[in-house]
Amino acid sequence: MENQNKPLIIRTIEGKKEERIPIWMMRQAGRHLPEYKELRARNKSFLDFCYAPAAAAEATLQPLRRYDIDAAIIFSDILVIPHAMGQFVDFKEGIGPVLEPIREITELRKLDTSKIITRLNPVYEALGRVKEKLNSEQALLGFCGAPWTLATYIIQGKGGDRNDAKCFAYQNPQFMAQLFDILIEALAIHLDAQLKAGANAVQIFESWAEDLSDLAFNEWVIAPTKKLVARLKELNPDAKIIGFPRGASHRLKLYHSQTGVNAVGMDISCDIFKTREEIGNEICLQGNLDPFALVAGGEYLEKSVNHILDCARLGPHIFNLGHGIVPQTPIANVEAMIKLIRG
């Protein structure tokens, strides 16, 4: 009975296999939509846009007006967390995020988790606004960056390759332990607040799970994510969590069983049938269309979507991309993809 009130994606995360395959797309709210570009043009800075509840809510809702999809994901950014904790963060046009790097153990005091709820209140307010507009089958998703992914930005002060952060992390285990503790608390607070504000589930984006050795993956991805999941479930026992460790296709079973996330996202290069076999037919998987197959369109898009649909028949599956949708994606190709899935 209670189950019937949960949106399709949440039932799927819980392991139910339904007739309709739920769909959403990473970065679905954003630059591939002309209506987003228009909205964004009226707002100067990217962070100000994230912190404007009306604008963020509008951007979040735009893809649902256009496409027959099953979730809204709040328009925000993973770097609101270091920003809300007091680190300098800016988004430079054409360059990407720039932070004032933190690399001294004494500087970790600068990161203040007590301000998160107040500073990110506009994000929670935006979630509330979106929630009001959704029907009972549409899910609202919150998200955060995973501890290691955020650590790379905090240490390096920028995106790009993580070589600098890796070297630093190899040499500074005590710094890393303290930073992870701060991030775990901060992220649990932020995810819990998103759930309280109306999100039905949250996704943890481990965007930089690639190029990590067995040891590094265990210490920097598995261990802190496990603690984050445990802490969130302490605050919110019914929290539904999708973990997405991009670049760790071969470790999804390990990641799922060790961290305690409810569902697992598969990136572009995931061997999806092998993953389904390893993880069994009860766990919800999500993914994994190549965003560039969606740009290309045509026959290859059709083959690629059908390949995923074949796998999706084996167990609970949320159709998604294997990485964020890119700005040059033709809207007609997204429509064709959805039509193929809806059959």
Added chain:
Amino acid sequence: MENQNKPLIIRTIEGKKEERIPIWMMRQAGRHLPEYKELRARNKSFLDFCYAPAAAAEATLQPLRRYDIDAAIIFSDILVIPHAMGQFVDFKEGIGPVLEPIREITELRKLDTSKIITRLNPVYEALGRVKEKLNSEQALLGFCGAPWTLATYIIQGKGGDRNDAKCFAYQNPQFMAQLFDILIEALAIHLDAQLKAGANAVQIFESWAEDLSDLAFNEWVIAPTKKLVARLKELNPDAKIIGFPRGASHRLKLYHSQTGVNAVGMDISCDIFKTREEIGNEICLQGNLDPFALVAGGEYLEKSVNHILDCARLGPHIFNLGHGIVPQTPIANVEAMIKLIRG
């Protein structure tokens, strides 16, 4: 009896497990060595340097003078192949390789495999010079880029992400089929010539096996590599081949069983115990130390090396990095790594 005459690495590739674990490092000849930088400073262009037999042979031998390692790999570049076939290729300082992109099916005629042996004669001459200096336990390795990896450069005209090449390949299957046919023939000729010039084995570098969907991996990596291996073994039935599909850690068993390579390279993020279990204890694996653990040195380097050595006890294993050694690597750390392996 014949076996005794083969160098240690070759016996390991053939599946023999010996007391001594063979070692070499990708990019071992190059910019982390001061003697290389000195040699290189006397030679203007990178391609001219590759095509100067004395200089290339000297660069190839330098790491063997300094370190207790078991192979020399010819100093060259994967892009000598498009260059030798007539495509414009240049290496710009601080930018990397720049090619005149080929994206029209009619332009594929420009790629002329008949000139490879003549144009790359200096590479084969360098191999002969190196061979004379090695003892019977030291292997000489040749190499090439895999068809898909070379195709990305040929199509895009540059390195970096492969999104452009992927989109193009999705939309132009006929172009890709013809380009792969040309590359397979060209690479078989080049690998065979390297073996005839003295190489004991060759490595196929699929540097861009990452971010490929199941379908793309099968069509662009597995299928052309399988044909290349078959064609090379036609020309040279005893050819020993190491395949290194970087970014395809989860597909190594598939890659090995489908392509026919003799040994498989594991990249940084490979789950090495899982790979050993999947592939069995008879097949030679190679890898996979993180080059940035080697930069960092210290305790983490020791833990990382020992983790690989634990796995190396299970089957034939060539100790290597999971990616090329980087210029900032301290020589003392390489020495410490070798000392740990030698026990």
